[in-house]
Amino acid sequence: MKRQISNLINSGLxxxxxxxxxFRDPVDPGNSYMSDERMRESLVVQLAGLAMEELASVFKSGxxxxxxxxxxxxxxxxxxxxxxxxxxxxGSGFHNLFWIYMSARVCRPDLIVESGIWxxxxxxxxxxxxxxxxxxxxxxxxxYIDKRNYKRVKFVESDWWSYGVSVEQGQSALAFFDCHxxxxxxxxxxxxxxxxxxxxxxxxxxxxxYVDGSPPVPTxxxxxxxxxxxxxxxxxxxxxxxxxxxxxxxxxxxxxSLVDTYRTFASVAELSGYGGYTRLSALTLL
Ligand SMILES: C[S@@+](CC[C@H](N)C(=O)[O-])C[C@H]1O[C@@H](n2cnc3c(N)ncnc32)[C@H](O)[C@@H]1O
Numbered sequence: 290m291k292r293q294i295s296n297l298i299n300s301g302l303x304x305x306x307x308x309x310x311x312f313r314d315p316v317d318p319g320n321s322y323m324s325d326e327r328m329r330e331s332l333v334v335q336l337a338g339l340a341m342e343e344l345a346s347v348f349k350s351g352x353x354x355x356x357x358x359x360x361x362x363x364x365x366x367x368x369x370x371x372x373x374x375x376x377x378x379x380g381s382g383f384h385n386l387f388w389i390y391m392s393a394r395v396c397r398p399d400l401i402v403e404s405g406i407w408x409x410x411x412x413x414x415x416x417x418x419x420x421x422x423x424x425x426x427x428x429x430x431x432x433y434i435d436k437r438n439y440k441r442v443k444f445v446e447s448d449w450w451s452y453g454v455s456v457e458q459g460q461s462a463l464a465f466f467d468c469h470x471x472x473x474x475x476x477x478x479x480x481x482x483x484x485x486x487x488x489x490x491x492x493x494x495x496x497x498x499y500v501d502g503s504p505p506v507p508t509x510x511x512x513x514x515x516x517x518x519x520x521x522x523x524x525x526x527x528x529x530x531x532x533x534x535x536x537x538x539x540x541x542x543x544x545x546s547l548v549d550t551y552r553t554f555a556s557v558a559e560l561s562g563y564g565g566y567t568r569l570s571a572l573t574l575l
Contacts, residue, residue: 314376317383317563318369329366335560337362340391347552347571348486350395361394368417372410373438380407381467381490382565386414388554389465389488392571393418396486398463400456401425404449404475405468405490408433409442415465416442425454428468449478456483463488469503473512473536473544476574480547485574492553492570498533499524500568507536509570512544513551549573 314320323329337358344353365387381389389411393401401424406412412426416439424442427449428434434444445452448470456462462483466475467490479487489509491501495516498504507516522533535541553570557563 315382315564318366319372319375321563322366332561333359333362333366336387336557339555339557339560340387343388343552343554344391344395344571347550347573348392348395350397352397353395357394358391361391364417365390365414368414372413373435374408374410374413377408377410381411383561383563384554384557384565384567385490385569386411386565387557388569388571390414390418392486392488393422393463396461396463398422398461398486400454400460400462402449402454402462402464402484403427404464404466404470406431406434406444407467409435409438411465411467412442413438416440425449425452427452454482462486466490466505469501469505471507471536472505472509473507473540475505476509476512476544476547476572480574485549487572487574489570489572490566490568492568495522495535498522498531499526502526502529502531504531504533506533507541509548509551509572510553511535512541513548513572515545516541547574549575 337355340362341355341358393415398419399422401415401419401422403412403415404427406426406428416424425445426442427445427447429446429448431444431446436444463486464479464484465488469491472489472492476487491505492508492510493500493504494510498506517538520535520537522535524531551570551572556567
């Protein structure tokens with residue numbers, strides 16, 4: 290009966306390009322997991338092993354051990370069940386949240402800036418990862434945030450650049466940019482404000498820019514890998530033509546010279562069976 294009704298509605302919607310579809314939460318540790326503790330532990334060991342390898346190559350921390358990494362993975366998987374922000378389409382899924390949480394645990398920053406927070410799911414995980422950190426969360430539209438879910442986060446409805454947050458002497462800091470603004474701009478701003486550890490989402494290589502409706506070009510991937518092609522490029526996303534400005538070769542090279550280490554995180558989907566968009570990168574600046 291339900292199917293007949295939805296077919297009837299769709300027969301009206303389809304001619305104008307719309308479709309009624311049943312929404313299903315993606316498979317994640319909040320709704321799908323091994324009840325058997327030993328089997329669950331095997332996933333913890335695998336994820337911690339990967340995190341150790343990936344994070345050691347970009348964010349070095351003397352305090353991280355294999356045991357602390359496993360503890361962090363266990364807590365992360367439990368937090369997924371508690372997180373009050375459920376379905377997060379348009380924002381971070383399991384892959385991003387795993388790397389954001391683990392990066393924050395390894396970096397142990399006193400100061401965190403997140404630009405582009407959407408429903409605040411990554412913000413929630415950042416606050417759990419670093420309960421004592423000063424967290425500034427920026428978005429040009431805070432209309433999707435329920436502030437009651439956070440204890441210490443300072444939400445600001447503006448672009449982070451127009452707000453005077455910067456790293457003070459002796460402070461350890463982490464910046465996360467997920468606002469679809471040029472990575473070139475965000476990296477240079479982060480450098481100017483004293484941030485040396487940066488996470489960047491939507492870090493697409495030039496030949497895959499069509500994947501995103503608003504790619505943050507030039508991306509860190511293009512900068513670090515020395516993209517030397519044209520300054521303008523056209524691609525098509527879901528039928529819409531995008532004319533993208535990729536900056537000048539000189540500007541990209543100047544910025545590349547500030548980058549010390551760089552890594553696009555390996556997908557955790559194969560290990561875990563949990564998915565999500567996988568274009569999150571980490572870099573450190575000189
Ligand atoms: C992909 S969503 C962020 C997802 C979120 N970080 C998460 O992990 O779930 C992009 C967000 O960037 C915001 N945005 C767009 N321009 C911005 C700007 N200049 N500064 C801060 N946020 C911006 C949008 O309003 C949107 O909420």
